[in-house]
Amino acid sequence: MIESPSPDPTTETITVPTAVRVVGLDLSLTATGIATVGDTTNVLTLKSKGNATATLDERALRLHNLTLDIITRAVFGDTVVIEQPAYGQTGGSHHDRSGLWWLVVDALIPEVDRLIEVTPQTVKKYATGKGNASKDEVLAAVVRRYPNVPVANNNEADALILAAIGARLSGTPIESGLPLTHIDALAKVRWVA
Known part of the structure; x- marks a missing residue:
């Protein structure tokens, strides 16, 4: 909320409501998707390049710098919605991905x-109505549902869905007419109003 300064104590303070700002984060070591929803809706990808032969110091510095890049964009959100790590994933750089998630x-x-x-x-499920949809199915659903948002890749699509979930839970959905199969996805989200 923005309050106007009032030098005269007899003057009423005017409170101007602001839009809820929601940020969606799809974290990645190479291409983090960030979506912001508020007065406008925007998406972007933060790119980072690693090196398979990086030293521990170099890896730590990369995670530190990437974290700073992410939070400088996310800290302006009233609500930030972040995708949980895929706990079954054990591929390359799993430890570094977990580190990035916790740092952020x-x-x-x-x-x-x-x-x-x-x-x-x-x-x-929120994007497509099914919890086992492929990344490309999610991207296609996002492009169809939000044609005015220039979504360029899967990371941005996931981030936009995360922001849309946060907006809906905040009482300011960015889409109308969403099927119940999609809305049912919110039943398991731990949300404190």
Whole structure:
């Protein structure tokens, strides 16, 4: 809320409501998707390049810098919705991905009003109506549902769905007429109003 300064104590303070700002984060070591929903809706991809032969110091510095890049964009959200790690995933750089997730979460907790984690299955179901949809199915559904948002890749699509979930839970959905199969995805989201 923005309050206008009032030098005269007899003058009433005017409170101007502002739009709820929601940020969706699809974290990645190479291409993090970030979506912001508020007065406008925007998406972007933060790219980062690693090196298979990087030293521990180099890996730590990369995670630190990537975290700073992410939080400088996410800290402006009243609500930030972040995709949970895929716990079954054990491929390359799994440990570094987990480190990035926790660094971002730790940095955001004291800075935003609400930080919510959402499972990958919830993202898929909200986007497509099925929790086992492929990344390309999610992207196609996002492009159809939000034709005015220039979504360029799967990371941005996931981030936009995360932001849309946060907007709907905040009482300011960015889409109308969503089928119940999609809305049912929200039943398992841990949300504190």
